[in-house]
Every structure is written in C-alpha cells, then in structure tokens.
Amino acid sequence: MIKERLYLETLERKIDSSTAAKIRLRRWRNSPSSMNLMYLPALLLFVLFIYYPFIKGIMISFTNWDGYSQLYRYIGWDNYKRMLSDHRIGTVIINTLIYGIGSTILQNIIGLAYAIMLNSYIRGKTIIRTIVYLPVIVSPLIMGYIWYFFFQFNGGALNDIILLFRDKPINLLADTGLNVWIITLVNTYQFLGVAMIIFLAGLQSISKEYYEAAEMDGASGFSRFRNITLPLLAPAITINVVLNLIGGLKLFDVITALTNGGPGYASASLSTMIYQLYFAHQDAGYAAALGNFMFLMISIIGLSSLYYLRKKEISL
Numbered sequence: 001m002i003k004e005r006l007y008l009e010t011l012e013r014k015i016d017s018s019t020a021a022k023i024r025l026r027r028w029r030n031s032p033s034s035m036n037l038m039y040l041p042a043l044l045l046f047v048l049f050i051y052y053p054f055i056k057g058i059m060i061s062f063t064n065w066d067g068y069s070q071l072y073r074y075i076g077w078d079n080y081k082r083m084l085s086d087h088r089i090g091t092v093i094i095n096t097l098i099y100g101i102g103s104t105i106l107q108n109i110i111g112l113a114y115a116i117m118l119n120s121y122i123r124g125k126t127i128i129r130t131i132v133y134l135p136v137i138v139s140p141l142i143m144g145y146i147w148y149f150f151f152q153f154n155g156g157a158l159n160d161i162i163l164l165f166r167d168k169p170i171n172l173l174a175d176t177g178l179n180v181w182i183i184t185l186v187n188t189y190q191f192l193g194v195a196m197i198i199f200l201a202g203l204q205s206i207s208k209e210y211y212e213a214a215e216m217d218g219a220s221g222f223s224r225f226r227n228i229t230l231p232l233l234a235p236a237i238t239i240n241v242v243l244n245l246i247g248g249l250k251l252f253d254v255i256t257a258l259t260n261g262g263p264g265y266a267s268a269s270l271s272t273m274i275y276q277l278y279f280a281h282q283d284a285g286y287a288a289a290l291g292n293f294m295f296l297m298i299s300i301i302g303l304s305s306l307y308y309l310r311k312k313e314i315s316l
Contacts, residue, residue, distance in 0.1 A: 054295075060288040067284035079289035088265045088273070093297075095180055096269045099187065099255075100248035100301070106188040107244050108237065111195025116229075118196070119203040129200075133193030140190060144257025147186045148173070151258070173259050176266040183267060186254050191247065195240045202236030203229070238309040242302055249298045270294040 061079055065072035083089055114132055118125045135143060150157045151172050159169035173179050206229065214224045230237075252271035255261055261268030261276065268276075270290060277287040 057288045057291055060285055061292050063285045065284045065288075066282040067278055067287075068282065072285070075285070079286045080293075082286060083289055083293065088268075092265055092268050092270055092273050095267060096249055096251075096271075096294075096297075098180055099184055099251045099269055100245050102181070102184040103187045103191070103248035103251075104241055104244040106184070107192055107195045108240050110188070111192055111240065112199050112233075114192070114196040115199035115203055118200055129196070132196055135190045136193045138190070140187075140253035141257055143190050144186065144254040147182075147254075148258050151182060174263055176263065179259050179267045183251070183255055183258055184248075186258065187248060187251055190254070191244070195244065198236050198240050199233065202233045206232045234309070234313040238306065238313060241309060242306050245305055246298060246302050249301065250294070270297075 062074055062076060063072045064075050064078075114128075118129055138146075153159065153169055153171040153174070156169070158172070162169055172182060210228045210232075211224055214228060219227070249269075250271055251269050252275070255267060255269055255272050256275075259267045261272040265273065271294070274287045274290050274294070277283045277290065
C-alpha cells in the first residue's frame with residue numbers, strides 16, 4: 001500500500017510538472033518575445049551577406065591585397081592617401097554626382113508630368129501607364145545594350161539616320177562631353193516609371209474636395225498645383241528623390257553596357273572604377289578603399305536629403 005501511494009504521488013507530481021511545462025510553453029508561444037525568434041533567419045542572412053562583407057571590406061582597404069593571393073600585408077592609410085592624389089578621382093566623382101542628381105531631377109519632373117496626365121480623365125491611360133513602366137522590369141544591363149545598338153558608331157540606328165544627311169557618322173558614346181548625359185538619359189528612361197507610379201499614388205490620395213473649394217474661390221490651375229498638389233505630394237517627392245539619388249549614385253550596369261566607363265575614365269562612376277580596379281588591375285585594397293568612400297558619400301547625401309525633405313514636409 002505504501003509503495004502504491006508513493007507511486008501515485010510521484011505520478012501526480014510528474015503530471016503536474018508536465019502540465020505546468022505545457023502551460024508555460026503555450027504562454028511563451030503567445031508572448032511577443034517568442035516572435036523575436038522569427039527574425040533570426042533574416043538576421044543571420046543579414047550578418048552573413050551585409051555586415052561581414054562590410055567589415056571585411058574595411059579591413060581589406062588597409063592592405064595591399066590583389067584580390068586573389070592569400071598573401072597580403074597591412075599598409076595603413078596608404079590607399080586613402082592614394083585616393084587623394086589620384087587624378088582620376090575628381091572626374092569620376094563629378095560623373096557619379098551627375099548620374100545621381102541629373103537622373104533624380106529628370107525622373108521627378110517627367111514622372112510627375114506623366115502622373116498628372118494619367119490622373120486626369122483621358123483615354124488609354126492604362127496602356128500609357130504600362131508602356132512607361134515597362135522598361136523598369138528589363139535588366140539594366142540589357143537596357144544598356146539595347147541603347148548601345150541605337151547609339152553605336154558602326155551600324156547604330158541613330159547613325160544610319162545621320163548618314164542620310166551627312167557623310168560621316170558621329171561617335172556619340174566616345175564624346176566626353178555627351179556620353180555622361182546619354183547615360184543619364186538612358187537611366188532616366190528606364191526608371192521613369194517608378195517615379196510616375198509613386199506620384200500617381202500620391203495624387204490619387206488627395207481629396208477632390210480641396211480642388212473643388214479652390215476652384216470655387218477662383219484659383220487658377222497653376223495656383224491649385226502650387227498650393228494644393230505640391231504640398232500634399234511632399235511625402236511622394238521625398239520617397240522619389242531619395243530612391244532616385246541612391247540609384248543614380250551607384251549606377252553601374254548601364255555605364256558598363258554603353259561605354260564601360262570610357263574613353264579612359266571619362267564616363268566612369270565610382271562603381272565602375274571599383275569594378276575595374278578589382279578585376280582588371282587586381283588592386284583590391286584600393287578598390288575597397290574607394291568602396292568605403294562611395295558608401296560614406298551615398299550615406300551622407302541620402303540621409304541629408306531625407307532629413308531636409310522631411311523637414312520641408314512638416315513646414316508645408
């Protein structure tokens with residue numbers, strides 16, 4: 001009897017502890033802290049493919065590594081000092097700023113014009129919207145080659161037309177005064193649809209009552225645009241400007257397809273120069289230093305633009 005009683009008491013304790021454990025597990029599953037475990041896979045991927053390469057790139061920038069050899073040595077700040085004395089850097093930075101700022105201005109102006117047109121009562125606006133957005137889904141490298149066949153010196157579509165009126169073709173992509181702007185226009189053409197869609201979403205969220213009230217007060221079309229449309233589109237303008245700036249400043253594919261940064265470094269951006277230094281010249285340490293500078297430049301420009309435009313949103 002004593003043994004049976006001890007056995008039953010032990011069994012009851014086990015059941016109670018098992019039930020308590022299940023209750024605690026159920027409570028933990030339903031608690032907000034358990035949801036944090038869902039972030040772990042994404043966090044691990046982020047650390048593996050973002051943080052680790054970033055830290056490794058900073059370390060490599062202080063070495064003379066060639067990108068392939070297992071032997072390299074620490075050289076301190078020599079790569080950064082070399083950057084200050086490199087005669088190519090000035091041209092490349094100016095090109096990078098033209099690609100970023102030029103594309104941003106053109107994409108926002110033309111994208112807003114398209115959005116206003118498509119927000120009005122016109123026929124075929126679904127087809128127009130599809131045509132304008134279609135280049136976005138094409139790979140930038142393929143887009144660059146498509147336009148290369150249009151601009152190329154021998155057999156290009158544009159030069160075939162020019163030869164109808166003159167004896168010699170024009171090598172537009174080798175013209176250092178034009179090729180940077182041609183690349184900017186091609187980049188604008190491809191990603192114009194993104195700006196248009198964001199502006200269109202912003203326009204459709206503006207209540208028609210504001211325009212009706214302004215019209216009753218006798219406000220002109222330009223006055224309605226300046227005092228109603230632009231202030232209420234401020235969040236969309238912020239998104240477009242920041243996205244376009246970042247995309248333009250790190251432009252790579254279109255440049256590679258059209259000019260490969262040439263002639264020389266006349267149309268190169270920081271991205272293409274880093275690529276050429278690493279793979280063509282086997283100068284990985286200097287390429288890493290340029291990559292860190294590029295990251296810092298884009299971060300400063302992007303965050304400064306975001307901060308300024310957010311303040312403007314509040315004041316408007």
